[in-house]
Amino acid sequence: MLQNRITRLFGIRHPIVQGGMRWVARAPLVAAVGNAGGIGFLSAHTQPSADDLRREIDHVRALSDQPFGVNLTVLPNASGFDYDGYVKAICESGVRFVETAGSNPAKYIGLFKEAGVSVIHKCVAVRHALKAQSLGADAVSIDGFECAGHPGEEDIPGLILIPAAAAKLDIPILASGGFADGRGLIAALALGAEGVNMGTRFMLTQESPAHPAIKQHLLAASERDTLLVGRSLGDSSRVLRNKVSSAAVDLEKTTGASHEQLQNLTGAAQWMKAFETGELEGGAFPVGMVVGLINDVPSCAELIDGIMRQAREILTSRLPSLIDG
Known part of the structure; x- marks a missing residue:
């Protein structure tokens, strides 16, 4: 010990x-x-x-x-x-x-x-x-x-x-x-x-x-498979790279997204439901870079x-x- x-x-x-x-x-x-x-x-x-x-x-x-x-x-x-x-x-x-x-x-x-x-x-x-x-x-x-x-x-x-x-x-x-x-x-x-x-x-x-499908998906992720959303608003959050989080980052880069617009994509209500249902593109899951070390x-x-x-x-x-x- x-x-x-x-x-x-x-x-x-x-x-x-x-x-x-x-x-x-x-x-x-x-x-x-x-x-x-x-x-x-x-x-x-x-x-x-x-x-x-x-x-x-x-x-x-x-x-x-x-x-x-x-x-x-x-x-x-x-x-x-x-x-x-x-x-x-x-x-x-x-x-x-x-x-x-x-x-x-x-x-x-x-x-x-x-x-x-x-x-x-x-x-x-x-x-x-x-x-x-x-x-x-x-x-x-x-x-x-x-x-x-x-x-x-x-x-x-x-x-x-x-x-x-x-x-x-x-x-x-x-x-x-x-x-x-x-x-x-x-x-x-x-x-x-x-x-x-x-x-x-x-x-x-x-x-x-967390839903088994989410766990299996995260096992396949590397240390490069996270990104930061909310950075343009000074409210950065590290999440899994997927269609939802990538769309949020693109929105920030191209239009200067508002907090409400980002919440519609990456808010907790969406990713919590996806954690339960196993919908891989259902939200922006909070995940650390260390996911790449987990197998x-x-x-x-x-x-x-x-x-x-x-x-x-x-x-x-x-x-x-x-x-x-």
């Missing part, structure tokens, strides 16, 4: 975190990650209401007695989400860990801390991480340019962003964006992180609710066991063999 501040914070065996992916991060996946020795995060705004979130929290507990958390992504341009209700449900349900993301978490961190909830804030810039630390976050997840979904607008890859953050932060760091195996875990630790936060890799597991659909237990086995082999055999005694 690799033990450090992240494993001690969460009370887990392995420094591996399943990120709170919208639509994908549901109870069966979260419970399976916890049972395998990592920690999973439910997606709060996947649930239609605060009461639905309470039921999903109860569902995790029915499947596992291991630690888990809830992701609270506060979308600055979205309406219809009962964020205050989600926060109340999290605190009253006795959830011990929250991953905040999106907008500034200042409004909620105090409430979580009062309820004894540890807060991990996901961010895409060192300055945002420092702000989260000053607000009382217990850890940060640093999302590099390689990540699925929103990488920010500064295009800083994890190879630079992780050590830059580690040099300035006192709280522990999770490396996010571009991680799928034991090689990535060891690299993240070497760069100054104390664990990895993985989304795309956990999307391609047996317990993930199987294991169970969460098989995945985490494999990551840790590979990490141990690197630490005990490959790296020591490079040292000239």
Whole structure:
């Protein structure tokens, strides 16, 4: 086992975190990650209401007695989400860990801390991480340019962003964006992180609710098969390259598309439905560049066991063999 501040914070065996992916991060996946020795995060705004979130929290507990958390992504341009209700449900349900993301978490961190909830804030810039630390976050997840979904607008890859953050932060760091195996875990630790936060890799597991046709399609993708939509609006999102996302990029280049026009093509409603139906051209699926490193659909237990086995082999055999005694 690799033990450090992240494993001690969460009370887990392995420094591996399943990120709170919208639509994908549901109870069966979260419970399976916890049972395998990592920690999973439910997606709060996947649930239609605060009461639905309470039921999903109860569902995790029915499947596992291991630690888990809830992701609270506060979308600055979205309406219809009962964020205050989600926060109340999290605190009253006795959830011990929250991953905040999106907008500034200042409004909620105090409430979580009062309820004894540890807060991990996901961010895409060192300055945002420092702000989260000053607000009382217990850890940060640093999302590099390689990540699925929103990488920010500064295009800083994890190879630079992780050590830059580690040099300035006192709280522990999770490396996010571009991680799928034991090689990535060891690299993240070497760069100054104390664990990895993985989304795309956990999307391609047996317990993930994504349609089998989508999973098989992603297995065939390479590291070149993602693109950024929304860049012209300062709201970049990394998604799978397909007819829908390519059309969105063309629209941005030729006409200067509005937010509403892009939403009609790449909005969450479309890709969430496609995740469920298996329609390969049904939306712009959030996927990280790391999809090009994934070639199987294991169970969460098989995945985490494999990551840790590979990490141990690197630490005990490959790296020591490079040292000239």
